[in-house]
Amino acid sequence: MSALAEAPLMLIVLVLLMALQAGMCAGACVEVDSDTEAVANRGFKLGCISCKRRGEVMATASVTWLFKAVGEADFSHLYSYEDQRGRIADERFEGRVLWRGSRRTLDLQDGSIYIPNITFNDTGSYKCVFSRVLIYDDYVFRTNTSKIINVRVVAKMTRGMASILSEVMMYVAIIGLQLWLLVEMIYCYRKISAASEEALRESAAEYLAVASENKDNSAAVLMAE
Template sequence: MICCFSLLIVFSLFVSQCHGGCAEVDSQTEAVAGEGFLLGCISCKKREEVSAQTTVDWHFKPMGEEEFRHIFHYDHPRADVLHDDFIDRLVWHGTQHRDIQIGAVYILNVTFNDTGTYRCTFNRNLNLPLPDEHVTVEKEVELTVVAVANRELAAVISEIVMYVLIVVLQLWLIAVLVYCYKKISNEHEAWEARKALKAQTGLLESKESCDGVQLE
């Protein structure tokens, strides 16, 4: 008499950095005033096996203005903050060698004045057997600074789906337990019935034996 109970395994999603490759993921675009914010910028090489020397520059155009300001330059291992508004507020969070593919910078103590357009520029020299090739890649981030963080729609939907999944799994587990209980109960009743029938058959055989002895 065996009842098979299903095991429920809940997997937690997590984000891990992959060191075996490069994926160009867009930066977040909403920062909270008074907190820190990571300005993401990734430029993957088309051929990983080709080494390169790369520098990264960040420019900023405040909301309502037309001109970009040069605010940051990185040439490994040196990081230079080039504008007074960002002195002691920009920290390099990108690749820690000259072959740069991640050009992220971290803004400390974000203010509403940081709202605007940020431009990230990779200047890359590829080391090829022929004369070196120079590649320039530009990416822009439209940053909005808010007083309180807004919950993204995707996060809300994910949370709703998670709760629905938990409820469904609980109901399913209850159904499995009820099924197994009924199965055990039915098998027990069947076993009791067979036991009673066997006992009754034994009594009948014993009675027939006794009747045969009396007849003799």
């Protein structure tokens, strides 16, 4: 099998192995960036994920959200989640914040919140702070991780750069696949053509050898007579 033919086969096998591994590790934590563009008067999820690096280590965590509106100089306390209970600290968000993070555990890794009816006044910067306590046999270790999400509230959804890049990558992948198929077809055509020419040469040589042998036999018979 040619190197060109082996390459896509190896890629397919690699993808299948990765998919199998992903299925086996379905509970793994993946830090995904939050959306940053919200549509006014619609629901919007502020995503914040902080994965624990050592899965076997016991831990507890709490999440604090801070908010800084456009024109404000400092962050103000927006929301807290600890001991499986949430609390809204900013009256501007009273009754408008829902917990969408990890549930039924003290070892929080997803600290996302949801605003059912976001408004233009909610445009600004949001800071998510994870306070985690790692519990070892002989001691505890405290860590803090923070992420800032700059949210823009618009009247209607606009086409984001991620969507444009995804479409461009799709077209690049399609063009690359077509080019690979073209190269593979040319390679196969040349290989078949070369094999056909070799077969024709072998057939011609064999025919000439048989004809020459028959001629020699005929000459020998005539001389004997």
